Amino acid sequence: MAFVPYRPIPVALAISLGAAVWALVLVGWMWLTYGGRVPEMFLPAPGKVLMTAGRLIADGSLMMHTAASAQVVLVGFVISSIVAVPLGLYMGTYKAVQAALDPLVNFIRYLPVTSFVPLFILWIGIGIEQRVSVIIFGTFFQQLVMIADAARSVPRDLVNAAYTLGTKRSTTVRHIVFPASLPAVLDILRVTVGWAWTYLVVAELVAAKSGLGYISLKAMRGFQVDIIFLAIAMIGILGLITDQGFRLLRRFVAPWAV
């Protein structure tokens, strides 16, 4: 039953499967740490990480650093998306826009973000703008290419049908391309917001005074592996939350798409 290709499975089974894999990871972690198989300096025990979490929640610093990181990621992601969504839709719809942008975008897209960090610091300094720039740089070009693809794959006859119903060519993007690619666009935003989180530590690598990336770098110097684990866990949890947020949003604004 559970192994028929593409067949949906009961919700309860889905949840237990997900929980089982998590449990397996936790058990493995406990086996390594409580069993004394790995020195605590490299891998803290789950209890230690929880205790550290309690301590940092109590003194408010975990909240503060998490908020600082979330701000960087969300500001960068929102700015990037606001430009990439319309531009990508036009790029996928109009060959001239594609011809103009494709060569540059595909050149920049493959450059490692880290190589631009020194430039950003030189140009924008070491404030939040620099961190936000790293996030934008990491997500914008990927978003652009993927959204253009989504717009390109709108069925041609959907657009043709719209023309025969009186849609003007100048409003095609607004009336047809945008709604037709909306589910795909939301999926792309969901995937790329995850990528934005992965650039966070790069963004906070240099000259940050707060944030989850910053505390893990500081913890590394003090051999506080538990804090590094905590920061990683927080980034993971926030990523999970934004991911679920976009899934909900998609169900809400694009209920027609399954």
Added chain:
Amino acid sequence: MTQSADIAVSSVTLRYGSGEKTVLALDGLSLDVKPNEFAVIVGPSGCGKSSLLYLIAGLEDRTGGAITVGGQSVDGPGPDRGMVFQSYTLFPWLTVAQNVAYGPRRRGLGEDERNRLVRHYLAEVGLAGFADHYPAQLSGGMKQRVAIARALANDPAVLLMDEPFGALDSQTRHAMQRLLLRVWDHSQKTVLFVTHDIEEAILLADRVFVMSGRPGQIRKVLSVDFPRPRLGDIVLDPAFIAMKREIMGLLRADEEGED
């Protein structure tokens, strides 16, 4: 309601692509469809039937020749030429009612008028109870019925139909043919209908245009004079069978001529 218009296609040529890979799809094709007429095109696969409809709709640019609809030269697509496509082209983000109201909305009609049109045309195609469904929740035959209602609600002068029932099973197909004839009878639009199915052609048409293989031309025009309504067992009528045989012969001659 818009007056139904005539379609005049004269010496139309269509060439796809350029250089080595060029395809001559239509070569000097001419045909005329009268106002209110139900004209059906049959022809071998790839002979350019869809291409011809796309040209009349203005969705494709002709290489040569002239096309007029209601005396106006065709230059790009417009709401005066409604089209029902072979593929499903309902807007998936709109409900059935919103799909039907799409054209009227583009024309700037008010909400009351739009609702009236939606009610009228959904009743006409027998889908009054599905106004709030999304296209993904409909069967293939229902989708094409909504597509017909959507095209008609926009009050075009001519209705172009590209094998709209091609993907349906024969029972649904027959029901759709009866429905289309009833709707045509009420609306008195000019219809240009493409099909692979010879029986369907004779059941529906005032005149059947038989096309030759690529590059497409009109090989023969047959007037179908069976009285309407043409009921189920008319397909057993010797005159019906004779006409069917003639069209099959015309199409087969073409296949043999090709290779």
